[in-house]
Amino acid sequence: MSKNINVALIGNPNTGKTSVFNQLTGLKQKVGNYPGITVEKKEGICKLPRGVKAHILDLPGTYSLNTTSLDESLVVELLLNKNDKDYPDVAVVISDVENLKRNLFLFTQIKDLKIPTILVINMADRMSRKGISMDIEAMEKKLDTKIALVSTRKGQGIERIKELIADYKNLSSAPNVDAKRISPEYFERLQKTFPNEDLYKLWLVITQDVNFMPIEKKHIEDATSFTTKSKEELKKLQHKETVLRYQFINNTLKETYKVDFLAAKGFRASLDKILTHKIFGYLIFFVILLTIFQAIFDWSSYPMDFIDEQFALASEWIKNTLPPGVFTDLLAEGIIAGIGGIVIFIPQIAFLFLFISLLEESGYMSRVVFLMDRLMRPFGLSGKSIVPLISGTACAIPAVMATRTIENWKERLITILVTPFTTCSARLPVYLILIALVIPKGTILGLSYQALTLMLLYLIGFGMAIFSAMILNKILKIKSRSLFMVEMPTYRLPLLKNVAYTVLEKTKSFVFGAGKIILAISIVLWFLGSNGYSEDFKNAEQIVNDRIEQEGLSTYSKNYIQNNIDAYRENALAEGIAPEVIQDSIQSMTHDLRERAEAQEIASYKLEHSYIGQAGKAFEPLVKPLGYDWKIGIAVLTSFAAREVFVGTLATIYSVGSDEEETIKTRMAAELDSSGRPLFNLASGISLMLFYAFAMQCMSTLAIVKRETNSWKWPLFQLGFMSVFAYLVALIAYQILI
């Protein structure tokens, strides 16, 4: 047999469907998107006995075949379309032993589509604790299927699923509930009009709001010999169908499924009392939040510093080892720096998704949603928006990815659009250096002005997110009828394997998804910064060398050399090194320092006359009213790639060799504007901070928003709206303060 068996995993949310999928496929899985939409498509290969292979498709979780969301309609669409390449040879319905009754509802619907169906009853390890006993054989007979009793937690029963899949040809494909019983008269007529179609399929097509390709709904409605029913009548019939199905299920379970409530033990009730308590509930949530913040800001800084260093070293190594040339420069300054800019985010993303998946797997997340929903609603957000908004203080990229849990499209879109306002960690270096430059050191009520300013900036970011959500809620006209309903699953210990898979998968999808775009723009920025068309650029070395010969080094370079030498002398004297030795060292040091200073002056001159430098000059009239000169203009331009680039760019422009904050700060403080005042004064400093607070200066976020909304419309809207707003606020602030 050469053809793989097509298997579709179907089930209610929270039944451990993904665990079953992980155990069936192991690492032989891939996650992609369904064409045209952002619903994740998970598929994998599973080896069966006797050398047969199965292609396993993990379909989105759904409660029934009556769909209310995009994810769910996908399931129906596939099951109705026999021509789809993924159309299952066999459906595996995953259920959870505690909610079997409700899970069987979906099972009977799939069975009625006449697809060979296997029932997996998962979480069998909980049976005794919940006082549940079952007669599997009798149940198999009543449901006309084969059952696998599985515990993914203990890894039991997976082999049985594989055997049943391999043996799928012996499964019955007879329906459980005769569709005609819903309304004999109506279905009779339906059958007469479409003698070749399956009745239950027709019924599903008629009652769905989604239009399916294989059997066109319009085609049914247009059939002249057939009068369809009004929406209300159809709903009555659906109601009747639900009752019929539950009759069948109750009848089945009466004999085969027993719960001894006295034996049932559970800590859901007692845990819920604490975790959703009016006071303790919020307190506990707050503590968990603090822990997450701690991880993202503090713990992840170690791997991030390490990554930063390694990439700097790699770049240095390449420059020193490979023959100098355009290719080496591109590799060292463009590609390596670009990849570094992606990899640096991995620790934060991994930590964040580690926590989020722990909270989700344990069942706690539903409780947070329950606690927050009412508070978020006036702003057009849902209880489910809280997670992305909090994640945004680390980085907007994982935050935007975390919005996937919000089923309601409008609420999700608003969350995606406002999340970049929250103060992410990339804004921090910019804020810190500007605050140190322009905010006085004094204190008020024991709090330093500088700390207060930083806190205020965080509050402004969060306030702006909420405020713009409120406005978007008013102006966005999106019909989204998905109702708010959260299942509160039983608490369970997270499965390490599932958590690991989630973290791995999310990180991977960030690195390869957004990464490509970040890399491309980094290369473009590098090119624009290291190339120029003007004569000045081409002859930079000549010009700068001539200038140095005539006028000597710039005042700044002289100071730079002098400071370094002074520092060395002081140190050496303190250590008691002989004066002659010091004199010798200083001589060779001066030579080195001079060479470095010269190289930096050339680099600075080149940047000024490169494409991006020219752009900065052209850009100057636009930023002048905000109190910036062309150099800040360039920094603003290049930091479009990522906000933290601002500091690095200024360092290059001011030809400060090292990235040490102190040196850049001193240099920036010494910079004067045309009228002789410090360029970084209170007015321009605050104007800059406000600009960075509001502007969408992050192409990674744009890339991820594009991916998550699957269109350029929303990221461009975001870019336009945020940039214009940031510009106006910065302009007003500068003009008032100056």
Add this chain to the structure above:
Amino acid sequence: MATVADLTQGQKGIIKDFAEHVLPIKLLELGCLPGNSIELIQVAPLNDPIYINLSGSHIAIRRSLAELIELDIIEETQAL
């Protein structure tokens, strides 16, 4: 007529009837059918949403939806 929104914490009720054309079919499928029981487990701060046990399914719904489900309240019997 009492609705699910009228339950107090820990109180149970038997679903009687509801405006079936406005109630989402999803809720029916979770077992929200006449004759089944609903227990109010917890009310969120600010009184909304509410957390119920709908014949075995533990879910949270908004109050506006709860008001559409009519039921007979069973006076709380003391637990053994």
